[in-house]
Amino acid sequence: MRHYAWGSATAFPRLFGMPADGPQAELWMGAHPAAPSEVLLDGARISLDHLPAHRPEMLGDLPELPFLFKVLAAEQPLSIQTHPTAERARAGYAAEEAAGVPLDSPSRRYVDAHHKPELVVAVEHFSALCGFRPGPEAAADVAAVADLLRTAGTGSEGPADTARVDEALNQLRTLLEAERLAEALELILRDAHGGFAQAADLVVPALKSVRPGSALCDGAADTLRRAGGAFPGDPGVIVTLLLNRVDLSPGEALYLPAGNLHAYLHGVAVEIMASSDNVLRGGLTAKPVDVDELLAVTTPAVLPLPWCTPEPVSERWHRYAPPCEEFRLDRLELDDGDTATWAPQDGPAVVLCLRGEVLLRSEASEIAVGAGESVLLTAGERAVLTSEGQSEVFVAAPGAVPSSAL
Known part of the structure; x- marks a missing residue:
């Protein structure tokens, strides 16, 4: 279990x-050295990141477990x-290693040499931000915020603060209307005159006067409040x-490749990613931000929403298979007595029971797996799951x- 300030005090108990x-x-299942899982093997517990050295045959042809699997519960927005x-991660990691920057240094950008594509699947209602909107749409909401702040006034703040906020938001709107997205992002993050910080401080109390149907859309207003x-x-x-703004219902998923600027707002989901912790942050965090590197790696373009629609393996078995060699994710919804078979394969797998209980049988063992529990299936291991x-x-x-098969 990973304890971060944005986490929920109720989701995992519930x-x-x-x-x-x-x-x-976050509940982590994987071999990442920051918080590796343990497996019970021959009566002894072994850290999953030590498995390649002790029992490499359990990973098949893979040198290590290539993915990190999580359950994520966000009460507040993530960064x-x-x-x-992958290329930039390798180069950045090598450069910082050569420079002798400690892995735990706040100035460290790359803590490993891997990229971090990720897939998030909602298990309850889940809200996220991802990718740039068309500039004119964003400009309309910026204009609505500017009008809102002018109408609400600045309370104890002086006229100079109002002018600074107006100037910052007007510059931003101009860039967005011209679809100059990279410049718009940099303008906010650099915040040379403090106008955006001031706007961010004033907007929540000002939103108390917003009514449904106002110029500021409901989704943007909720995002700003959060x-x-x-x-x-x-x-x-x-x-x-x-x-x-994307609101996911249970089973809906997003796939976020390199360069997609994003933030998770609220809710519970499962998440799978390449086994990396390389994150470039630009805001909404108490952790260090790196504006220069974030701007360098972000794709400043309007792209299609990155939906990842699952493919049916059977009526109650669906597979999320994004264009990523490190991972895929299967979701099974089983009634009492239903049986599903995980066929032998070249690589290992992690089975997580999210709700209910399943009995997992393989040639080597039989184990009941309850809600919140997970099991490692080794390479080539056939398993039968009975609900x-x-x-x-x-x-x-x-x-x-x-592919596995029923």
């Missing part, structure tokens, strides 16, 4: 019956961030107006392996 001990943000390409409420005075609050009552199961596996 879903898995885990004791509440403050904000619980505005993007991830590098971001500004958690991070008052952070210019990243204004960055949210540049991004698409005890209604259950929901996710199976994470490498992306470039043969």
Whole structure:
């Protein structure tokens, strides 16, 4: 379990019956050295990142587990961030290693040599921001915010502050109307005169006067409330107006490749990614931000919403298979007594029981897997899952392996 300030105090106790001990943000299943899982092997516990050295045959032809699998519960927004390409990650990591920058240094940009494409699948209602909106659409909301702040006034702030905010938002609107997205993003993040920080500080109290049907759309108003409420005075609050708001229902998914600027707002989801922790942050965080590198790796273009529609393996078995060799993710919804078979494959897999309980049988063992519990299937291992009552199961596996079958 990873405890971050944005995590939920209620989601994991509600879903898995885990004791509440403050904000619980992410449950990790993987071999990433920052928080590797343990496997029970021959009566002893072994860290999953040590498996290649001790039992390499369990990973098949893979040198290491290529993915990191998570359950994520966000009570507050996560940072505005993007991830590098594999090439940039390798080069950045090598450069910082050669320069002797400690891995735990706040100035460290790349903590490993891998890219971090990621897939997020909602298990409850889940809200996210991802990718740039068309400039004129974003400009309209920026104009609405400017009007709102002028109407609401600045309270104890003086006229100079009003002028500074107006000037910043007018410059931003001009850039967005011209579709100059990279310049618009940089203008906010640099915030040379503090106008965007001031706007971010004023917008939440001003939103109290917003009514449904106003010029500022409901989605943008809710986003500003969430971001500004958690991070008052952070210019990243204004960055949210540049991004698409996407509200996911259970089972809906987004795939975020390198360069896609994004932030998760609220809700519970499962997430799978390449086994990396390379994150370039630009705001909505207490962690260090790196404006220069974030601008360098972000794709400043309007792209289609990155939906990842699952393919049916069977009526109740669906597969999310983005164009990524490190991972794919299967979702099974099983009724009492339903059986599904995971066929032998070249790589290992992680079975997570999200709801209910399943009995997992392989040649080597039999184990009951309850909500919140996970099991490692080794390379070449055939497993039969039998549902005890209604259950929901996710199976994470490498992306470039043969299909499993019912």
